[in-house]
Amino acid sequence: MPPLPQNRHLVTEIPGPGSMRLARRRAAAVARGVGSTLPVYAARAGGGIVEDVDGNRLIDLGAGIAVTTVGAAAPRVVDAVREQVAEFTHTCFMVTPYEGYLAVAEALNRATPGTHEKRSVLLNSGAEALENAVKIARSYTHKSAVVAFDHAYHGRTNLTMALTAKSMPYKSGFGPFAPDVYRAPASYPYRDSLIDKDLGSDGGRAAERTIGVIESQIGAHNLAALVIEPIQGEGGFIVPAPGFLPALLAWCRDNNVVFIADEVQTGFARTGAMFACEHEPIAPDLICTAKGIGGGLPLAAVTGRAEIMDAPHVSGLGGTFGGNPVACAAALGAFATVEAEDLVGRARRIERLIFERLGRAQADDDRIGDVRGRGAMIAIELVRSGTADPDPDLTKALAAACHRAGVIVLTCGTFGNVVRLLPPLTISDDLLAEGLDVLVGELAKL
Incomplete structure (x- = not known):
């Protein structure tokens, strides 16, 4: 099988027809209590990309909840x-x-x-x-x-x-x-x-x-x-x-x-x-x-x-x-x-890139109450404009918009108002920058 291309590429709406067919099978076979963040079904993953059964390639800023730190198909x-x-x-x-x-x-x-x-x-x-x-x-x-x-x-x-x-x-x-x-x-x-x-x-x-x-x-x-x-x-x-x-x-x-x-x-x-x-x-x-x-x-x-x-x-x-x-x-x-691959050093570089991009966004948008974290474990706490009140609705809407645009992000927080970024340490700078641009761009639309 050829290497997985490292670029975001959408060929259908999210979810696509293949994922929707699998979703119907899931509804008849899997317990309702098992949730999923995205309604897409993975076919391949590696580097900073997850490819679904419809051929859509999504930028991975979740790493399977911090599991695929070394990548989803690390050669070693x-x-x-x-x-x-x-x-x-x-x-x-x-x-x-x-x-x-x-x-x-x-x-x-x-x-x-x-x-x-x-x-x-x-x-x-x-x-x-x-x-x-x-x-x-x-x-x-x-x-x-x-x-x-x-x-x-x-x-x-x-x-x-x-x-x-x-x-x-x-x-x-x-x-x-x-x-x-x-x-x-x-x-x-x-x-x-x-x-x-x-x-x-x-x-x-x-x-x-x-x-x-x-x-x-x-x-x-x-x-x-x-x-x-x-x-x-x-x-x-x-x-x-x-x-x-x-x-x-x-x-x-x-x-x-x-x-x-x-x-x-x-x-x-x-x-x-x-x-x-x-x-x-x-x-x-x-x-x-x-x-x-x-x-x-x-x-x-x-x-x-x-x-x-x-x-x-x-x-x-x-x-x-x-x-x-x-x-x-x-x-x-x-x-x-x-x-x-000095992935400890790589995590530090990812931290610098994320903080630099999100720091600019925070300066322009007071709904970003806090940007925090270390390495490739960074979060954005979203609040209602002019306050420090948690805004879980905005958080949910932002995550959904990113998913539709082909970027995997996760949410968390006691108040449901935090977007968390957990990219694999093997993600390229260009893919990371594109994913962050999508995130910031989608927030500006909401």
């Missing part, structure tokens, strides 16, 4: 997967282990922040990683309570729904949820500054507010773990004020509380560092990863301090498919791609 990943599939697809690491699992664990132990001795366990999804991180923390501390944050998202399983803040669509109607999970205020600089300018810029002050809630409403003597995204994802790509994360980590260390960093969306070169924790920098006790580490295949991990990771009894961790050999091969191909 493809080659590694082909080679492994020809050898064996499964034995179960808990039955007859294999070297690929070890190699991925070793790579994660080297790559994650901190020089302390580490261990890893491989799993299938980000939610499963969070579930296991909490199990490990409870086993280590012999305490049960867990703190999560306003605007947090950690998954769709029972425990991770309890950790997640937003009700619709993630939690509504699915309770009761796992007990002994509590919520504390996060650092949200844009909105905190509307209340108190210093609170929005001083992470130490924001941490004092958080710690005060934890100590008064839960008590450190009951708390096993604090679970936090270094940059909140579904909550709106919220980058905490400088000093917030280090202050929380210091408090955790003083109080025998395990600091769990959810790097499922932020990890693996996405933010212009291998892990978002490195921007402060901090070295969490446990780091949960998924999405980008598998090169598009399902893989997740918990990596952390050896003494904490080794707390659970033998056979207390695991799972039939955790660390599947094909997914491990893909992960090793993805690690090699990040290093060989």
